[in-house]
Amino acid sequence: MIALFTDFGLYGPYTGQMKAVLHNLAPGVPVxxxxxxxxxxxxxxSAYLLAAHAAWFAERTVFLCVVDPGVGGERPVIVxxxxxxxYVGPGNGLFEIVRRRAQEPRTYEIDxxxxxxxxxFHGRDVFAPLAALLARGExxxxxxxxxxxxxxxxxxDDLPEIVYIDHYGNAMTxxxxxxxxxxxxxxxxxxxxxxxxxxxRPAGEAFWYENSNGLAEIAVNRGRADRDLGLAAGMPVAIxx
Amino acid sequence: MIALFTDFGLYGPYTGQMKAVLHNLAPGVPVxxxxxxxxxxxxxxSAYLLAAHAAWFAERTVFLCVVDPGVGGERPVIVxxxxxxxYVGPGNGLFEIVRRRAQEPRTYEIDxxxxxxxxxFHGRDVFAPLAALLARGExxxxxxxxxxxxxxxxxxDDLPEIVYIDHYGNAMTxxxxxxxxxxxxxxxxxxxxxxxxxxxRPAGEAFWYENSNGLAEIAVNRGRADRDLGLAAGMPVAIxx
Amino acid sequence: MIALFTDFGLYGPYTGQMKAVLHNLAPGVPVxxxxxxxxxxxxxxSAYLLAAHAAWFAERTVFLCVVDPGVGGERPVIVxxxxxxxYVGPGNGLFEIVRRRAQEPRTYEIDxxxxxxxxxFHGRDVFAPLAALLARGExxxxxxxxxxxxxxxxxxDDLPEIVYIDHYGNAMTxxxxxxxxxxxxxxxxxxxxxxxxxxxRPAGEAFWYENSNGLAEIAVNRGRADRDLGLAAGMPVAIxx
Numbered sequence: 001m002i003a004l005f006t007d008f009g010l011y012g013p014y015t016g017q018m019k020a021v022l023h024n025l026a027p028g029v030p031v032x033x034x035x036x037x038x039x040x041x042x043x044x045x046s047a048y049l050l051a052a053h054a055a056w057f058a059e060r061t062v063f064l065c066v067v068d069p070g071v072g073g074e075r076p077v078i079v080x081x082x083x084x085x086x087y088v089g090p091g092n093g094l095f096e097i098v099r100r101r102a103q104e105p106r107t108y109e110i111d112x113x114x115x116x117x118x119x120x121f122h123g124r125d126v127f128a129p130l131a132a133l134l135a136r137g138e139x140x141x142x143x144x145x146x147x148x149x150x151x152x153x154x155x156x157d158d159l160p161e162i163v164y165i166d167h168y169g170n171a172m173t174x175x176x177x178x179x180x181x182x183x184x185x186x187x188x189x190x191x192x193x194x195x196x197x198x199x200x201r202p203a204g205e206a207f208w209y210e211n212s213n214g215l216a217e218i219a220v221n222r223g224r225a226d227r228d229l230g231l232a233a234g235m236p237v238a239i240x241x
Numbered sequence: 242m243i244a245l246f247t248d249f250g251l252y253g254p255y256t257g258q259m260k261a262v263l264h265n266l267a268p269g270v271p272v273x274x275x276x277x278x279x280x281x282x283x284x285x286x287s288a289y290l291l292a293a294h295a296a297w298f299a300e301r302t303v304f305l306c307v308v309d310p311g312v313g314g315e316r317p318v319i320v321x322x323x324x325x326x327x328y329v330g331p332g333n334g335l336f337e338i339v340r341r342r343a344q345e346p347r348t349y350e351i352d353x354x355x356x357x358x359x360x361x362f363h364g365r366d367v368f369a370p371l372a373a374l375l376a377r378g379e380x381x382x383x384x385x386x387x388x389x390x391x392x393x394x395x396x397x398d399d400l401p402e403i404v405y406i407d408h409y410g411n412a413m414t415x416x417x418x419x420x421x422x423x424x425x426x427x428x429x430x431x432x433x434x435x436x437x438x439x440x441x442r443p444a445g446e447a448f449w450y451e452n453s454n455g456l457a458e459i460a461v462n463r464g465r466a467d468r469d470l471g472l473a474a475g476m477p478v479a480i481x482x
Numbered sequence: 483m484i485a486l487f488t489d490f491g492l493y494g495p496y497t498g499q500m501k502a503v504l505h506n507l508a509p510g511v512p513v514x515x516x517x518x519x520x521x522x523x524x525x526x527x528s529a530y531l532l533a534a535h536a537a538w539f540a541e542r543t544v545f546l547c548v549v550d551p552g553v554g555g556e557r558p559v560i561v562x563x564x565x566x567x568x569y570v571g572p573g574n575g576l577f578e579i580v581r582r583r584a585q586e587p588r589t590y591e592i593d594x595x596x597x598x599x600x601x602x603f604h605g606r607d608v609f610a611p612l613a614a615l616l617a618r619g620e621x622x623x624x625x626x627x628x629x630x631x632x633x634x635x636x637x638x639d640d641l642p643e644i645v646y647i648d649h650y651g652n653a654m655t656x657x658x659x660x661x662x663x664x665x666x667x668x669x670x671x672x673x674x675x676x677x678x679x680x681x682x683r684p685a686g687e688a689f690w691y692e693n694s695n696g697l698a699e700i701a702v703n704r705g706r707a708d709r710d711l712g713l714a715a716g717m718p719v720a721i722x723x
Contacts, residue, residue: 001264003257009649010251010492011519013535013695016485023483023512024540030264037252040650041704053254058265069704072679119679121694167250168281197313197360212362213254222282222310242505244498251492271505278493294495299506408491409522438554438601453603454495463523463551 002026002135003034003057005050005065006123010036014121018064018128025132034063038164039233041069043092044155045163048174051097052213054085064131065089066123077126078150079108079140086134088127091150100157107150110142160237162187162218169224171231172217175239177210184208184240185216188230191240192218204228243267243376244275244298246291246306247364251277255362259305259369266373275304279405280474282310284333285396286404289415292338293454295326305372306330307364318367319391320349320381327375329368332391341398348391351383401478403428403459410465412472413458416480418451425449425481426457429471432481433459445469484508484617485516485539487532487547488605492518496603500546500610507614516545520646521715523551525574526637527645530656533579534695536567546613547571548605559608560632561590561622568616570609573632582639589632592624642719644669644700651706653713654699657721659692666690666722667698670712673722674700686710 002022008014015036022031034053039045046067054063068075068090078091082102087095091109099105110130117125134140159174166172171187185192185208195207203222206229211217216237220228243263249255256277263272275294280286287308295304309316309331319332323343328336332350340346351371358366375381400415407413412428426433426449436448444463447470452458457478461469484504490496497518504513516535521527528549536545550557550572560573564584569577573591581587592612599607616622641656648654653669667674667690677689685704688711693699698719702710 001261003261007649010515011517012646012648013516014649016514016516017535017538019512019514020483020485020539023514027512030260030268032257032260032264033251034254034257035252053258056258057261070681073681118694120691124694164253166253167248167255199311199314209361212359212365242502244502271501271509273498273501273505274492275495275498276493294499297499298502405494407494408489408496440552440555450602453600453606 001058002029002031002062002064002131004031004036005034005038005046005063006036007038007040007067008036008123014123017121017124021124021128022132025129026135029135038067041067043067043069043090043094044152045159045161045174045233047094047097047155048159049163049172050094051101052176052215054098055101056213057085059084062086062088062131062135064127065094066127067094068092068122071122072119076145076149077110077122077130079110079130079134079142080150081106081108081140088131088134093150093152093155095150096152096155099151107145108140108142109145109149110140112141160239162231162233162235162237165226165231165233169226170211170217170219171225172211172215173237175216175237176214177216178214180216180239185218185237186240187218187235187237190229242299243270243272243303243305243372245272245277246275246279246287246304247277248279248281248308249277249364255364258365262365262369263373266370267376270376279308282308284308284310284335285393286400286402286415286474288335288338288396289400290404290413291335292342293417293456295339297454298326300325303327303329303372303376305368306335307368308335309333309363312363313360317386317390318351318363318371320351320371320375320383321391322347322349322381329372329375334391334393334396336391337393337396340392348386349381349383350386350390351381353382401480403472403474403476403478406467406472406474410467411452411458411460412466413452413456414478416457416478417455418457419455421457421480426459426478427481428459428476428478431470483540484511484513484544484546484613486513486518487516487520487528487545488518489520489522489549490518490605496605499603499606503606503610504614507611508617511614511617520549523549525549525551525576526634527641527643527656527715529576529579529637530641531645531654532576533583534658534697536580538695539567541566544568544570544613544617546609547576548609549576550574550604553604554601558627558631559592559604559612561592561612561616561624562632563588563590563622570613570616572604575632575634575637577632578634578637581633589627590622590624591627591631592622594623642721644713644715644717644719647708647713647715651708652693652699652701653707654693654697655719657698657719658696659698660696662698662721667700667719668722669700669717669719672711
């Protein structure tokens with residue numbers, strides 16, 4: 001399976017042209033849209049979102065990841081192998097958190113480029129052909145790069161920030177819920193206690209809970225955390241003991 | 242074929258993670274998005290929308306339906322067999338209208354739960370594995386429940402309400418067009434006559450017509466009924482003789 | 483492969499019901515969404531967008547194209563064969579630019595209609611079954627029509643107009659970049675110089691460049707041309723020498 005993680009949107013030609021490449025070069029391999037609205041041109045917030053969601057997928061899944069403000073510039077093209085899954089994308093830190101949580105991750109830099117290479121759509125021209133090749137079971141066509149070209153050692157292990165507002169207005173943070181135990185969280189000038197799920201709180205009440213991918217998420221029962229609490233992607237979150 | 246009917250949206254991880262389960266557990270079975278924007282947390286309006294659209298699909302289609310404000314609470318997990326199609330989802334009335342229009346429908350309650358069960362994403366963890374199993378041709382892994390646990394006998398046969406605003410701003414009602422014959426419809430303080438199709442009316446004129454799934458729908462030729470007439474989901478509609 | 487080019491949107495039942503037809507009638511053929519937000523009820527702007535993007539696809543691709551304000555009226559149902567690709571849709575000029583740039587294109591008019599034919603959803607009822615048939619390798623079930631029933635000879639070879647605003651707020655024009663060489667473009671009261679790619683300009687600066695499908699596109703590095711420059715679909719563009 002190939003899972004797409006991009007900031008391309010679903011409308012317009014970008015996701016469709018990438019899928020056309022995948023179907024041509026890896027026929028019969030299922031392709032699913034994981035995120036088409038990853039934090040736009042924000043590899044750091046995206047890195048935490050990707051790591052939390054990728055862990056749920058089966059081994060041998062190939063993640064085709066494009067959050068790439070440096071397209072057309074000098075950033076390397078990277079393949080990461082981590083916990084028996086593959087990650088293809090730009091070497092801008094996008095795989096930093098996946099790597100950090102994996103056992104014996106490996107980075108490859110890929111020098112291969114296609115004959116027809118646009119300046120602005122490497123998702124279609126470079127990353128999708130590489131993802132198809134890995135999905136067919138081939139090895140990454142590049143060399144090991146363990147000098148940290150793609151690393152961001154200064155990023156924290158959990159990001160105390162709202163990284164994504166979902167379809168229901170819930171605010172996903174970049175922090176895993178498990179280590180937080182029963183701590184409170186504060187964001188947008190308010191403090192939120194932990195709950196197990198929506199039904200545990202009265203309608204209209206705000207709380208935080210462990211979402212289905214293990215992240216701490218702020219929500220309002222039968223409401224919207226974005227609208228009702230003024231929360232938005234990029235806002236800081238603090239732990240309140 | 243598996244058809245998805247949810248209020249999950251297409252963006253974010255929810256629809257993608259459900260499809261990942263389906264491709265893993267029912268390889269090769271096509272999956273299509275019927276509605277990803279069914280009336281949010283509104284099983285009643287959704288029930289009329291689902292019944293109208295499901296009737297068009299081929300026999301043996303499996304409908305994976307998640308409009309589930311009670312997730313994490315006590316509502317049962319239900320499979321309905323109706324007119325040789327399968328419906329999987331929460332027992333909150335979502336299949337009431339499908340059942341009522343079917344010959345000899347059967348309800349099954351499913352007690353099976355997976356080992357990894359989140360509190361808030363039963364679409365991925367419970368309903369999708371069940372839909373995959375039915376799509377593979379297996380029987381529902383539960384017991385008959387004909388005591389009406391999933392029924393809503395007080396709901397009308399046709400819902401005099403706007404249940405959905407489509408991409409063009411047309412207002413779908415919860416009423417089948419055929420029994421209305423040449424009656425007028427009123428909504429938002431105006432009365433609409435029936436037309437066959439858009440081209441039968443001058444530009445800018447409002448009317449109602451039988452849409453391609455058999456529902457009465459209010460539209461404006463070369464306009465938008467939501468913007469031009471102030472119509473919105475949830476507004477009442479009345480029959481004018 | 484079947485590529486969808488419509489103004490149906492991805493939400494609601496339209497794209498999903500078309501895909502259900504395609505999967506039923508052309509099992510195993512991949513289907514990708516190229517545009518679900520082609521210029522609404524605007525076959526002229528759509529024609530330039532389609533021609534630019536279709537050229538990238540492999541031979542034998544079938545384009546299922548529905549931008550069809552005349553549905554339910556008298557416009558013919560058309561299949562065009564051009565440069566070994568197939569185009570199915572309404573005969574309203576949508577394939578004018580594809581034809582004009584092709585070697586020996588052929589138009590067929592299709593009189594076939596299904597037994598169940600709605601008045602308003604020919605995408606599902608007429609065009610999708612035809613696309614499936616062509617994808618299976620069959621010949622168009624109609625007769626040659628070389629009298630120009632589907633042509634628009636008065637349309638220009640390149641359209642000096644903004645035809646699409648993409649997910650990042652970039653403004654695609656209907657003009658191919660290559661013949662423009664180093665000319666400037668003006669739109670919305672401003673003049674834009676050509677650049678190779680985003681990184682060649684400082685943050686916040688506006689420019690035009692050749693996008694990944696060969697069209698001239700106006701963009702702002704790390705900004706949005708729609709918001710920052712007030713550009714919108716339908717606005718005229720002029721060449722400044």
